[in-house]
Amino acid sequence: ILAIADGMAGRALRVLAFAGKSHTECDPLQMDYVESDLIFAGLAGMMDPPRKEVMQAIHVCKQAGIRPVMITGDHRLTARAIGQELEIGNGEVIEGADLERMNEEELQSRIGEVSIFARVTAEHKVRIVEALKKRGNIVAMTGDGVNDAPALKAADIGIAMGKTGTEVTKEASDMVIADDNFATIVSAVEEGRRIYDNIRKGTTYLLAVSFAELSTIFIAVALGYPIPLLAAQILWINVVAEEFPAIGLALEPAHAGIMKKKPRDPMEPMPSRNLLIYTLGIAAAIVIGTLGLYMTSLEMGCDLSYARTMAFVGLGFFTVYNAYSSRSLEESILRMNPLGNKTLLLGITGSILSILAVVYIPFMQSIFQTRPLTSESWILVLAVGLLVVIAAEVMKRLLPGLRVN
Numbered sequence: 001i002l003a004i005a006d007g008m009a010g011r012a013l014r015v016l017a018f019a020g021k022s023h024t025e026c027d028p029l030q031m032d033y034v035e036s037d038l039i040f041a042g043l044a045g046m047m048d049p050p051r052k053e054v055m056q057a058i059h060v061c062k063q064a065g066i067r068p069v070m071i072t073g074d075h076r077l078t079a080r081a082i083g084q085e086l087e088i089g090n091g092e093v094i095e096g097a098d099l100e101r102m103n104e105e106e107l108q109s110r111i112g113e114v115s116i117f118a119r120v121t122a123e124h125k126v127r128i129v130e131a132l133k134k135r136g137n138i139v140a141m142t143g144d145g146v147n148d149a150p151a152l153k154a155a156d157i158g159i160a161m162g163k164t165g166t167e168v169t170k171e172a173s174d175m176v177i178a179d180d181n182f183a184t185i186v187s188a189v190e191e192g193r194r195i196y197d198n199i200r201k202g203t204t205y206l207l208a209v210s211f212a213e214l215s216t217i218f219i220a221v222a223l224g225y226p227i228p229l230l231a232a233q234i235l236w237i238n239v240v241a242e243e244f245p246a247i248g249l250a251l252e253p254a255h256a257g258i259m260k261k262k263p264r265d266p267m268e269p270m271p272s273r274n275l276l277i278y279t280l281g282i283a284a285a286i287v288i289g290t291l292g293l294y295m296t297s298l299e300m301g302c303d304l305s306y307a308r309t310m311a312f313v314g315l316g317f318f319t320v321y322n323a324y325s326s327r328s329l330e331e332s333i334l335r336m337n338p339l340g341n342k343t344l345l346l347g348i349t350g351s352i353l354s355i356l357a358v359v360y361i362p363f364m365q366s367i368f369q370t371r372p373l374t375s376e377s378w379i380l381v382l383a384v385g386l387l388v389v390i391a392a393e394v395m396k397r398l399l400p401g402l403r404v405n
Contacts, residue, residue, distance in 0.1 A: 005043055009077035012085060013045030050086055057183040058086055064189065065262040069132070071117045071125055079118035089115030096120040099127060107131050125151035138266065142177075142185070143169055159185060186259075193261070194254035197329075202249045203271065205326045208279050209242055209319050212286035216315070220291060226304055228294040228311040232368050236358060241316045244351045245323030248344025252327055274399045278329065278392075285391035286318045289384045297377075309359060309370040314381050316355040320348050321385045325392035332393060 001017075008015045019038035027033065058068050068088050072079050076093045083089050094110065096119045102110070111131045117124070125141075129151050132139045141148075141155035144165040149172040152158030160173035161180040170176055177184050213234055220228045271279070293314040297307035325333055327341060339345070358368045365371070373381075 001040065001043070006077055008043060008045045009075040010081050011045070012049070012078055012081035013047055014074060014078060016044045016046065018042050018044065050082065051181065051183070053181070053183040055086060057186040058088065060186050060259050064186075064259045066189070067115065067137075069115045069117070069128075071120055071128060073120060074118055076118040079116050083116045092116070093118050096124045099124050104131070108134065111135065122147035122150050126154050129154045138263065140185070142182070143173075144180075145169065148172075190254055190259055193258050194252075196264075197254075197258065198250050198252050200270065200275065201252065201326045201329060202246055204275060204279050204282070204329065205249055205323055206242070206246060207271075208282040208286065208322055209237070209315075211280065211283035212290065212315070212318075213237070215283065215287045216290045216294075216311070219287065220294065225295065225298070228290070228308060229315070230308065230369060233308070233312045233358075233370075236354070236368065237312070237316055237319065240354045241351045242319055244347035244354070245320065245344060246347070248341055248347035249323060249326060251343045252341050255328060255331065275329070278395050278399055281391055281395045282322055282325075282388060285388045286315065286322065289318055289387050290314045293381065293384060296380075303371075305369055306371045306373075309373060310377060310381070312368070312370060313355060313359060313373060314384065316351065317381055317385050318388050320351055321388040322392070323348060323351075325389055330396060332396060333389060 005015045005017070018041040020041055021034075021038050023034075061068050068086075070079060070083055070086075070088050072082075074082075076095050080091060080093050083093075084091060090113070092114050093116045094114050095117070099107070099117075099120070107127070108131060111128070112135060117128060120128070125143075125148065129139050129141055133154075133156070138157075139155045140157040140159055141151050142159045142161070143149070143152050144161040146166050146168050148160075149168050152160065152169060152172045157175065158173035160169040160176045162170075162176045162178040163180045165173075165176065165180075175188070213229070216228055220226075290311050294307050294311040297310045298304070302310075323344065327333075327336055327344065358364050359370050360372055
């Protein structure tokens, strides 16, 4: 019977044994009597197969550097069979009884290799979570029953099931999965990575423009030139022209390889060293281009108002170039889908229109002290703007570790 039960468990079945006995009104109802001298009737196996999307979700987890660990109260053979079906672990299983015999040193030496735990209690789950955390792992724990609550509390991220989870479990968790689907957790990880990457892109984009504005004014004054940008012009760039593309960058879709990167160090600063170098490099390109347009205009005999208009338009268009290059801090602009972020394209269009309005609408010309530009000046602005794109491409090649692992 035990061999048959083990064989059924090895096929990922949950095995139930049925037995009975004859009972009369005169027989006692004490538990010891009722559960003794039973006649074995047979075995039944229940199949609770994983959802179809779980296999793909686990594959994505492994690509993303996330190690799936299965903790269950099922028979070790059932757990092993399910683990093999889902490609979790190497087939080795640790039971709760094994955990109780292990000291902390033994557990630490084994837990890095074993990814399946069977016949575990609530206390065992907490111990497993704490052992994983001691190894420097960021641990997310899922659960639905009351006995899962302590482990959810102990984990870095407790995840409760929305449909089958108890209220105690939901209160102990940090996140509730509404559809009880493991694949939803993977989707949440992908969305979190997308948001974090977009914050970095937006931060880089905005800081580069701010550094460029300050540096442009400081260098021009230090070289004895009049201030190249008026306060109203800087305000228009910062509040209007710069913000439209920033909204588009915040909504940049996740790039194809986002779930093939290793998890980032939670202690990694938001502007990493390489990211600061990239930001300063872009700012330097914008400064060179803006000052070049401004000083060249003055040297060619243009009046101060025209030269400032050149600096204003140049800075505005360089901001647009920077926004498009910032769609990815790793991928070349030539490899990106030009229509992959329609919101950004709308933002860039709005930014360009706002710059043209300042240059060509008469009442705005008087407010911002601008002059209409000649076609030759526009060609020069657009050509010099390529300096920003080239600088971004060079630094993406020289700083491939912009995303520090």
